[in-house]
Amino acid sequence: MxxxxxxxxxxxxxxxxxxxxxxxxxxxxxxxxxxxxxxxRVRVGRPVRSVPMMKNVNEGKGLFAPAVVVTRQIIGKKTFNQLRGKAIALHSQVITEFCKSIGADPKQRQGLIRLAKKNGERLGFLA
Structure with a gap:
């Protein structure tokens, strides 16, 4: 062979x-x-990066979403976001005071704030 x-x-x-x-x-x-x-030879170009979309994923979902969208259109986006920021800060303060009154630790307080955010998304407040 x-x-x-x-x-x-x-x-x-x-x-x-x-x-x-x-x-x-x-x-x-x-x-x-x-x-x-x-x-x-294989020429490999730069990877194509997708442009991030700044659209809210909660748009149109939830019970209060239509009211939130209409209010934002009436008072303007900038004013609406300022008002929303103040409302969220006030709500976080209420949660913090509640946690102090019942003696909850910071981890539990953070969990309650996350739960409030999740509920706000579900109800349409963050639309």
Missing amino acids: ATSISATGFQGGFCASSHGSWKSSMAGEDYTMLAKSVPT
């Missing part, structure tokens, strides 16, 4: 010989055409 070194550098029996071997009989000309069609 004749052995030769193939393009991969493998030296051995049936796989290494390119004359009359299984590789050439199975692939034939298709293999050479495929090898020629594969590009030798």
Whole structure:
């Protein structure tokens, strides 16, 4: 049995010989055409970054969402956001005072504030 070194550098029996071997009989000309069609260098460009959308995901969801959207359109976005910020700060103060009165630790207070935010989203206050 004749052995030769193939393009991969493998030296051995049936796989290494390119004359009359299984590789050439199975692939034939298709293999050479495929090898020629594969590009030798692949150019990779910069990854495309998607532009972040600043749209509220809670838009139109919740019981109070329509009222929130109409109010924002009437008084303007800037004034509305200022008013919303004051309301959220006041609500957080109420939660903090409640936690002090019952003796809750800071972790429980933070959990209650997160729960209030989640409920506000669900009801549509953050639309």
